[in-house]
Amino acid sequence: MNLSALDFVIFIGYCVLIIVIGILVSREKKGHTKNSTDYFLASKALPWWAIGASLIASNISAEQFIGMSGSGFAIGLGIASYEFMAAITLLLVAKYFLPIYIKEGIFTMPQFLKLRYDDRIRTSLAIFWIMLYIFVNLTTVLYLSALALSVVLDISTIQAMIGLAAVAVAYSIYGGLKAVAWTDVVQVIFLVLGGMITTVLALDAVSGGNGAIAGFSQLLEQVPQKFDMILDESNPFYKDLPGMTVLFGGMWIANISYWGFNQYIIQRALAAKSVKEVQWGLSFAAFLKLLIPLVVVLPGIAAFALDANISRYDEAYPWLLSNIVPTGIKGLAFAALIAAALSSLSSMMNSTATIFTLDIYKAHLKPDANEKQLVTVGRLVSLVAIIIACIVAEPLLGGEEQIFQFIQKYTGYVSPGIMVLFVFGLFWKKTTSNAALATAIASVPFSIIVDLVFPAMPFLDQMGVVFLLLTTLIIVYSLFENKVKGTVPENYVRIEKHLFKTDTIFNVAAMFIVLVTAAIYIIFW
Incomplete structure (x- = not known):
């Protein structure tokens, strides 16, 4: 694909706009030196609409535009369950999880684990998350985005990755989360509107120029199998989306783990002005989530109907x-x-830096580090993380057919363990630190064993089995320790009655989102 001169001007102008905005919003008032709260939590001053926009911009990356469109080409609308279930999950996180996090005054998810359990859990999970962000999240966003960029500009994938990394570094490393969040507000506008334009044009092409609505109607008639939200066992992709498990099984584990306990998601919410602002922000993000399948899944289905000449599913969007x-x-x-790529890259870089700086560097390497040193270390870690991702991305992902499914499966090895650690840490005061450590250690081995013993079982079902095994482990171990010691742990979370109260605006928004989601599943069952 060749871009015209006008297309190049728009594209380059956009990159320049983001860099300029990132630099401008990163400036501090005269006489104020940027501290760790400014750099890692945007001075705790983000309004609800910025939180919602930043969450979606950070979440929707090339893995959705390219990876999910590829899965839309292969599987159909069913893959959008990840988006629709995420909308409901965001409401649960807003009501039940974030009020506790904000009450505890934490900066990072490992910090919460330290407060609830001990430093062993904090450090081991901090190291795990750093590795996950660099070797799974950053690499997939870089690679999939570079795949499209290389086709458009006729350059190598490596050159494309270096270019993307350079732009992300240019505006995000200096300003930290403030630069990331405020540029995300602009990016989500381009993301949704630009993506919608592609969808409308693709549907118009399906209808032979009779418009997007006619194109959508023709899709329903031409490829009805691509609009099954719940796949049956005869579907060749049943293993990716195993029937009712989508509604009542492992997908909840994947979603709650991602939206409720993921640093680069939760970090935006922790930067809110208040609990009310964060709950409004997450309900806004949930509403946007309902729109995302129109942008990232429908184009893939349209490409299938248009008999796109592609050699792998992930080439559908390009x-x-x-x-x-x-x-x-x-x-x-x-x-x-x-x-979509830049917002996710900058978010992951910042969250990697936040965890390393606060949970590794300050906690173990230099406890007396001052604010200036913390900010400097954060910037250096961001740079190192993106450099490593550039080096390993192509060797890791070059042979994958559906990279979105690759991400879901291998993050699914750890999602059940993370969910068990946090859910029991938040809501069961009898959970002990040793039981939590045993659960953390057992998470990946249990997942591997279940995968080996039940290789034909869909990975979402495997996640459900692992979750039940780990739940049994943490309950039995904790009860045994409580009985031996004769007491329950003193560092459990104190939950007050008023903590989960929500206002009318959030309640109305939540009801609307639940009803729309239910309607979608009823219509496309």
Whole structure:
């Protein structure tokens, strides 16, 4: 695909705009030196709409635009369950998890584990998350985005990754979360509008120029199998989305683990002005989540109906950009894709730096580090993380057919353990530190064993089995320790009655989102 001069101007102009905005919002008032709260939590001053926009911009990256469109091409609308279930999960996190986090005054998820359990859990999970962000999250976003960028600009994947990394570094490393969050507000606008334009044009192409609505109707008639939200066992992709498990099984574990206990997601919420602001922000993000399948899944289905000439599923979205989007709009559509990549890259870099700086460097390497040193270390870690991701991305992911499914499966090895640690840490005062450590250690081995013993079992079902095993482990171990010691741990979370109260605006928004989600499943059952 070749961009016209106008497309190039739009695309390059967008990159320059993001860098300029990131630098401008990063400036501090005269006489104020940026401290760790400024750098890692945006001075705790984010309003609800910035939180919601930043959450979606950080979440929707190339793995959705390219990876989920590829899964839309292969599987169909069913893959959108990850988005629809996420909308409900965001409401649960807003009501039941974040009020506790904000009450405890934490900066990082490992810090909560230290407060609830001990430093062993904090350090081991901190190291794990750093490795996950660098070798899974950063690498997949870089690689999938570079895949599209290389097709558009006719450059190598390595060159494309270096270019993306350079832009992300240019605006995010200096300003920290403040630069990331405020540029995300701009990026989510480009992401949604630019993505919608591609969807409308793809549907119009399906209808032969009779409009997007006619194109959608034709999709329903031409490829009805691509609109099954719940797959049956005869479907060749049943192992990826195993029927009712989507609604009542392992997908909840994946979603709650991601949205409730994930540093680069929760970090935005921790930067809120108040609990009310964060709950409004998450309900806004939940609403946007309902729109995302229109942007990232429908194009893949349209590409399938158009008999896209591709060699692998993840080429569906780049094929649309190349063959369907006209000159003058390609730059905007491509800017939407790059917006998704840049927002996720900058978010992951910042969260990796936050965990390393506060949970490794300050906690163990230099406890007396001053604010200036913490900010400097954070910037250096961000830079090192993106450099490592550039080096390992292609060797790790070059042979994968559906990278979105690759991400879900291998993060699923740890999601059940993380969920058990946090849910029992938050809501069961009898949970002991030793039981939590045993659960953390057992998480990956249990997942591997279940995978080996039941290789034909869908990975979402495997996650459910592992969750039950780990739940049994943490309960039995904790009760045994409590009986031996004769007491329960003193560092349990004190939950007050008023903590989970929500206002009318949040309640109305939550009801609307639940009803819309239910309607979607009823219509496309």
